[in-house]
Amino acid sequence: MDTPHPQPQIAVRQSARRASRRRHIEAIHAYIFMAPAILGLLFFTLGPMVASFLLSFTDYNILTDPRWNGLANYDRLFNDELFWQSLRVSATYSIVSVPLGLVVALGLALLLNHKMRGILFFRSVYYLPTVISGVGVAMLWRWLFNGDYGIINILLRGVGVRGPNWLFDETWALVALIIASLWGVGGTMLIFLAGLQGIPQELYEAAEIDGAGRWRQFTSITLPMISHVTFFNLVLGVIGALQVFTEAYVITGGGPNNATLFLSVYLYRHAFQYLNFGYAAAVAWVLFLIVLALTLLVFKSSPLWVYYESERPGRN
Amino acid sequence: MTHRIRLSRRQFLRSAALGGAAFASGMLAACGASPTTPTGQAPTTAPAPVSGEPTKIRALMWSNGPVIDENFKVRAQMFNDTFKGQYDLDLQLLPYDQYWPRIDLAYGSKNPYDLYFFDVQAYGHYRAGLLANLQPYVDLAPELMNAEEYPVKLYDAWRFDGSNLFGLPENIQVLALYYNRDLFDAEGLAYPDETWTWDDVLDAATKLTKRSGDETTQWGMDVGVMDIWWGAQTLAWAMGGGFFDRIVEPTKFQVSDAVNVQALTFLRDLIFEHKVAPTKTQRSATAQDIGIFQTGKVAMFFDGSWSISGFQDVPFKWDMAPLPKWKDTRVSAYWLGGHIIPKDSKVIDASFAFARWSATTYQKTMASNHDWIPIARSARESEEMYVGQPAGLRSVLGTIEGARLGDFYSRNNQQIFGEVLLPTFDQLFLGNMTPEEAAKKIDEEANALLAKG
Numbered sequence: 074m075d076t077p078h079p080q081p082q083i084a085v086r087q088s089a090r091r092a093s094r095r096r097h098i099e100a101i102h103a104y105i106f107m108a109p110a111i112l113g114l115l116f117f118t119l120g121p122m123v124a125s126f127l128l129s130f131t132d133y134n135i136l137t138d139p140r141w142n143g144l145a146n147y148d149r150l151f152n153d154e155l156f157w158q159s160l161r162v163s164a165t166y167s168i169v170s171v172p173l174g175l176v177v178a179l180g181l182a183l184l185l186n187h188k189m190r191g192i193l194f195f196r197s198v199y200y201l202p203t204v205i206s207g208v209g210v211a212m213l214w215r216w217l218f219n220g221d222y223g224i225i226n227i228l229l230r231g232v233g234v235r236g237p238n239w240l241f242d243e244t245w246a247l248v249a250l251i252i253a254s255l256w257g258v259g260g261t262m263l264i265f266l267a268g269l270q271g272i273p274q275e276l277y278e279a280a281e282i283d284g285a286g287r288w289r290q291f292t293s294i295t296l297p298m299i300s301h302v303t304f305f306n307l308v309l310g311v312i313g314a315l316q317v318f319t320e321a322y323v324i325t326g327g328g329p330n331n332a333t334l335f336l337s338v339y340l341y342r343h344a345f346q347y348l349n350f351g352y353a354a355a356v357a358w359v360l361f362l363i364v365l366a367l368t369l370l371v372f373k374s375s376p377l378w379v380y381y382e383s384e385r386p387g388r389n
Numbered sequence: 390m391t392h393r394i395r396l397s398r399r400q401f402l403r404s405a406a407l408g409g410a411a412f413a414s415g416m417l418a419a420c421g422a423s424p425t426t427p428t429g430q431a432p433t434t435a436p437a438p439v440s441g442e443p444t445k446i447r448a449l450m451w452s453n454g455p456v457i458d459e460n461f462k463v464r465a466q467m468f469n470d471t472f473k474g475q476y477d478l479d480l481q482l483l484p485y486d487q488y489w490p491r492i493d494l495a496y497g498s499k500n501p502y503d504l505y506f507f508d509v510q511a512y513g514h515y516r517a518g519l520l521a522n523l524q525p526y527v528d529l530a531p532e533l534m535n536a537e538e539y540p541v542k543l544y545d546a547w548r549f550d551g552s553n554l555f556g557l558p559e560n561i562q563v564l565a566l567y568y569n570r571d572l573f574d575a576e577g578l579a580y581p582d583e584t585w586t587w588d589d590v591l592d593a594a595t596k597l598t599k600r601s602g603d604e605t606t607q608w609g610m611d612v613g614v615m616d617i618w619w620g621a622q623t624l625a626w627a628m629g630g631g632f633f634d635r636i637v638e639p640t641k642f643q644v645s646d647a648v649n650v651q652a653l654t655f656l657r658d659l660i661f662e663h664k665v666a667p668t669k670t671q672r673s674a675t676a677q678d679i680g681i682f683q684t685g686k687v688a689m690f691f692d693g694s695w696s697i698s699g700f701q702d703v704p705f706k707w708d709m710a711p712l713p714k715w716k717d718t719r720v721s722a723y724w725l726g727g728h729i730i731p732k733d734s735k736v737i738d739a740s741f742a743f744a745r746w747s748a749t750t751y752q753k754t755m756a757s758n759h760d761w762i763p764i765a766r767s768a769r770e771s772e773e774m775y776v777g778q779p780a781g782l783r784s785v786l787g788t789i790e791g792a793r794l795g796d797f798y799s800r801n802n803q804q805i806f807g808e809v810l811l812p813t814f815d816q817l818f819l820g821n822m823t824p825e826e827a828a829k830k831i832d833e834e835a836n837a838l839l840a841k842g
Contacts, residue, residue: 134513136519137517137518219670219674221674238819240670329812329816330812345489346803347803348513348803
């Protein structure tokens with residue numbers, strides 16, 4: 074019996090089998106490499122999240138077994154004046170500190186984007202504060218804001234202004250923390266700087282030929298070309314601002330009179346000081362939902378103001 | 390609530406073998422002394438070596454600075470040396486803010502420490518049914534209840550159920566008035582003593598406050614712990630008041646009573662009316678990182694007896710006196726320090742042996758260490774206790790007998806401290822609230838929390 078071209082068929086089949094085996098081995102390798110991250114996510118993020126979600130429906134003091142109490146924690150939460158106070162504090166802080174931080178970071182990045190002697194030194198200097206421990210920095214700010222002998226009020230006195238009693242005054246304590254938050258703009262600044270350095274120089278040259286001034290170049294080239302970086306910094310800023318803890322805990326402890334009682338501080342108090350873990354879990358979930366909603370809002374709004382070169386019509 | 394004593398079979402057999410005829414006291418035979426003999430003497434030597442591994446005791450204490458921490462480590466070593474081969478105390482020291490979370494997490498993981506130091510948070514552990522009832526152990530160690538040696542009436546605060554002890558005290562603290570002798574000498578003023586009233590304090594503070602233009606260069610006093618609720622309450626007690634109706638499970642805060650408001654007003658006026666004491670901000674600025682009294686810029690300072698060791702190296706002469714009287718009455722606050730044992734510890738008898746040893750044999754060493762105040766009178770009044778110590782210490786310790794507990798025990802006491810008492814007292818002593826407003830706020834909010842239980 075005549076069998077046409079038997080050899081190539083066997084060769085193709087063998088080749089396909091080899092390719093399949095290679096893909097299979099590659100897949101195994103991929104899973105092995107991914108396993109630590111996936112297992113870490115499952116055990117250290119998703120697991121605790123599921124646990125905290127379940128605990129938020131219980132009365133749990135960690136000392137004894139949790140008791141199911143349905144929606145009682147959430148019901149209590151919405152009638153809890155201090156919860157609303159902490160929500161107000163976190164919201165106010167976020168609304169002011171995030172835009173302020175972005176503006177200051179962008180301003181610094183613009184200044185440090187110049188080619189000049191010693192620029193690397195200045196970039197390091199402005200970035201350095203972000204690598205210093207949060208608690209150490211918080212202690213430092215306590216001294217700076219001392220109403221009588223703090224350097225901030227001494228400087229204000231130098232220009233004829235009597236500074237407030239920052240950390241003990243309900244009106245000024247949150248303002249002090251917002252100012253202190255600027256200490257950490259170095260990280261945001263660095264990302265802006267990377268974005269600025271990615272803007273093609275020919276765009277500015279073309280604009281200059283067309284007669285555009287500095288301000289016009291900034292608003293029509295710089296801002297749109299770094300909008301994706303701004304978007305990234307905004308998302309991280311919102312998440313970070315709603316989770317702020319160390320500064321509030323160390324500098325003011327939530328006081329005076331709960332004027333700096335951030336959600337995370339309130340959560341900590343209930344969990345680790347009052348042993349109301351079930352209630353603290355409910356606060357944590359509300360905080361998570363707020364962060365999620367705001368992040369989604371920023372993402373949804375991004376087509377209106379974020380420009381991606383790769384999405385320009387006519388480009389692949 | 391019922392409480393069962395846990396005694397390991399191995400311990401029982403070991404004790405029986407060692408104690409022989411003293412079998413009836415077998416549970417405490419591990420201490421090396423007959424627990425049924427009310428001698429007031431604690432064991433000083435270990436019983437004969439026994440076979441097998443020593444019983445491991447996991448103990449936890451909060452850190453109190455390098456000097457006291459080192460004393461605690463030495464104490465653990467002394468205990469292990471004394472009971473070599475029988476017990477092995479593994480003592481961990483943690484900063485206070487990590488101490489309670491660690492204990493709570495250990496309970497949560499069903500692996501509690503065998504022994505830890507008491508503070509008010511432990512009442513929550515009692516309420517959760519987690520503490521061992523130590524009364525049966527104490528009953529077998531009658532020397533611990535010798536009223537000549539121990540201020541046993543003050544122990545009632547730790548009889549949470551009204552009759553049984555849930556902790557074994559080993560030290561006691563009271564409030565005191567510390568003063569800078571150099572500043573008094575420079576002004577030519579007599580030193581404070583046990584006859585002083587608050588009027589005398591105010592009079593001296595006025596003379597000792599020095600100003601240069603708008604700036605105060607030397608303060609006559611610092612209210613110290615008197616701007617905390619338990620400090621302020623001592624003055625209210627002396628005036629005939631009190632902030633709540635009872636210590637264990639209070640049912641009512643009554644800070645708005647006229648006499649309590651009067652006490653708050655007096656203390657607040659020292660800062661804002663008489664201006665002889667710094668505000669909180671002036672204090673934090675003056676104190677730097679070493680404490681305001683240690684700077685030498687304050688003539689008088691109110692604090693607990695626990696601060697004595699912290700003042701040892703100050704570059705000026707200082708002494709201490711009892712809290713001043715209000716007219717003829719003085720009431721100080723006291724706090725018991727001691728050990729508590731989880732009922733789920735597998736080595737309750739061994740843990741109690743350490744608690745008992747600390748409250749008896751170790752007391753003289755505590756006296757000579759000059760860190761904390763021994764609970765045993767013989768140690769507290771011993772010569773070692775006063776060697777190199779301020780002359781006024783003896784009279785300060787004399788106020789223990791008439792003192793009242795500076796705490797209250799309720800399930801949510803931490804929430805009442807954190808959400809009501811602390812912020813309201815802050816506002817009061819920052820000058821942002823009148824005493825009447827502060828008292829009203831405390832009563833409303835604290836009573837609401839008490840009602841929630």
